[in-house]
Amino acid sequence: MANIILVGSQWGDEGKGKVVDIYTEFADVVIRFQGGGNAGHTIVIGDQQIILHQIPSGICHPDKLCIIGNGMVLDLETLVEEIELLRKNGYFFDDSQLLISEEVHLVMPYHRLLDVGKEKKAGDKKIGTTGRGIGPAYADKINRTGIRFIDLFDENVFREKLEINLAEKNPYLANQLDQPECNGNELFEKFTALGENLKPHLTNTSVTINRLIQEGKNILFEGAQGALLDIDHGTYPYVTSSSTTAGAACTGCGIGPTKIDGVVGIVKAYSTRVGEGPFPTEQHNEIGERLQEHGKEFGATTGRPRRCGWIDTVVLRHAVRVNGLTSLALTKLDVLSGMEKIKICRAYRIDGCEVAEFPANIQKVADSAPVYEEVEGWNQDISAVRRNEDLPSAAKNYINVLQELLGVEFILISVGAKRDGTILLKNPFTLERI
Ligand code: GDP
Ligand code: IMO
Ligand code: MG
DSSP states (O other), rough: OOOOEEEEEESSSHHHHHHHHGGGGGOOEEOOSSSSSTEEEEEETTTTTEEEEOOOOTTTTTSSEEEEEEEEEEHHHHHHHHHHHHTTOOOOOOOOGEEEEEEEEEOHHEEEEEEHHHHHHHHGGGOOOSSHHHHHHHHHHHHHHOBGEEEEOHHHHHHHHHHHHHHHHHHIIIIOOOOOOOOOHHHHHHHHHHHHHHHGEEOOOHHHEEEEEHTTOOOEEOOOOOOOTTTTSSSSTTSSSSSSSHHHHHHTOOOOOGOOOOOEEEEOOOOOOOOSSTTTBBBBBBHHHHHHHHTOOOOOOTTTTTTTEOEEEEEEEEHHHTTOOOOOEEEEEEGGTTOSSEEEEEEEEEEEEOOSSOOSHHHHHHHHHHEEEEEEOOOOOOOOOOOOOGSSHHHHHHHHHHHHHOOOEEEEEEEEETTEEEOOBTTTTTOOOO
């Protein structure tokens, strides 16, 4: 009987999908509350790898309910593909397993074209977005010109909104961004059909979620991206266009903050980042290459190689604070096996001073020199370890040093991409030892 938010603590791709899949065992309901198809959450079950972009990562548990909350921006065309892919892999045959908020804003084809066109035009000033239309879709939402799922079922409203949007966007696409224009009638036909197709999933999810909370269900809120990609708390403007931190779970689902019992931060054992923007502990050397290769660090959405570097506790303490993290899950610890020494960034040196808090000025972040603490590495392959006590002492020490620097406890250690590559220390809902 608890409601737990799970969020990324770095620049995304921490292994949220894997941990959500594991935690779904303990949950009744899994809910996505922000972001959209920019997310790529990987689950590995046996030899099968499934990458989820918009559907919550609990979907491979047939007896658990998944919900797409109002705070997401939903691309119906790719949602249909995601559903088909799940069915091909033997999952999600019961339509009632997925509910979608009728208030959710839609990512339209013109959002994707705007995203890609603006990035191209920006040249070396680009953000390095996933090209999924996320920024333009959230911009329309805030600008009050967005199209919500419920709008598809009122012909006049939908036509009028399309007309207003295309009158503004088509000339901009064609004249400024060198992108094709969108045809209003085609969009109307296509999205009306998609809406009818997906209608069985549609409901007032705020009412449903609040009822489930009242019934005492265990609810897991699945964040996308990570704290440093948050629109307010990240390395702005090199961020995504949503609030990726824990507070967004409430607004993104239509529940009150009084209902939240805990927040789990997912922490990768080193740092990665896709796209542009400052990254103080990035390693442009054989260490970075080794992490990239051993960690198979390629974007789950775009396939781009991820930039890699040492773990950064300035970043992580920032994530602890802005999310109010109550526990942590450490992932990809196995990737560090075989490194003689491991570095942990504990502060930044900026203009000759040691700084412990993440600076708001991203130029300062970019110019900062990480202050490292070095710990011993371990040689053993730890991917088969299933109990904390069986980890090499150097790995246990690494975890302890992090825990001390962050002041929050690790309740899960992940040592492999598969479900069973996991050391479960505590039940995330009850915090009882396992
Ligand atoms: P997410 O966006 O936070 O869900 O993370 P991604 O799925 O984008 O990236 C994490 C990658 O690491 C995926 O390929 C996972 O299969 C993989 N992974 C997750 N946990 C572990 C782990 O403990 N060890 C290893 N070696 N791989 C992991
Ligand atoms: P998950 O949920 C890593 C990054 C993009 C880019 C910036 C803005 O899998 O952790 P956007 O398309 O959102 O406008 O791009 O944010 N980005 C992610 N990086 N993991 C993600 O999601 C990301 N979603 C967006 O690379 O730098
Ligand atoms: Mg990802």
